Amino acid sequence: MVRPITLTLAFCIPLLMLVGAAKADDHHPSSGAKGMAGALGTFEFEPSDRIPGQTTWWKDTDGVNPGEAGCHIGTDADGNPNGRTFGEACLSEVILVESNPGADVVHKHVDDIGHPDKFDCNAWCIGQGSAKGVCTAAPAPPCEQSAKCVCN
Numbered sequence: 001m002v003r004p005i006t007l008t009l010a011f012c013i014p015l016l017m018l019v020g021a022a023k024a025d026d027h028h029p030s031s032g033a034k035g036m037a038g039a040l041g042t043f044e045f046e047p048s049d050r051i052p053g054q055t056t057w058w059k060d061t062d063g064v065n066p067g068e069a070g071c072h073i074g075t076d077a078d079g080n081p082n083g084r085t086f087g088e089a090c091l092s093e094v095i096l097v098e099s100n101p102g103a104d105v106v107h108k109h110v111d112d113i114g115h116p117d118k119f120d121c122n123a124w125c126i127g128q129g130s131a132k133g134v135c136t137a138a139p140a141p142p143c144e145q146s147a148k149c150v151c152n
Contacts, residue, residue: 030100032064033117037127038149040118045097047086051112056084058114061140063103066119067128067151071143072099079106087146090135094122096149121149 029039057077062070074084089097096119101107125133130151140146 027115030064030115030117032100032102033098033119036064036066036119036124038066038120038122038124040095040120042100042115042117045114045116047084047112047114049084054112056109056112057106058109059104059106060099060101061103062099063105064098064100064117065103066096066098066121066124066149069138069140069146069148070099071140071146072114073142075106077106077108085143087140087143088116088148089145090137090147091118093134094120096121096124096135096147119149121151124149125151 027042028034029036029041033039033042057075057079058072059075059079060070060072062068070088072086074082076082086099088099091097098117098119099114100117121133121135123133125131128151133149133151135147136150138146138148
């Protein structure tokens, strides 16, 4: 006969291990996105022209502003552009990839990996006083393409 405590432990210990693993992969919103409606947290992003093993420098045109399409511009450590760029993007009809930190802040990407925020455009727009919102492609020169939240 299996004792109730043994059965409970057999179920709960693996469940607790899964919850702990999920928290280990959970990335909180960046300092610029913290407290903003719709902020889902950061994730690792590799640009298509990634330079593995290198620390690279970047500046963002719009800071953390889901309502404006932004461009991440590659620079040297002093902020001089080097020709690399990547824009913000829609992961779905409502999920926006929003680059950070602040506008025109030169910052490094260790191993050429960035950590942009994800935003739920619907939640962000509701937080702005609108009824709903979606993620839409939009221009942000010098990036060829970018995206932003559009509220209705």
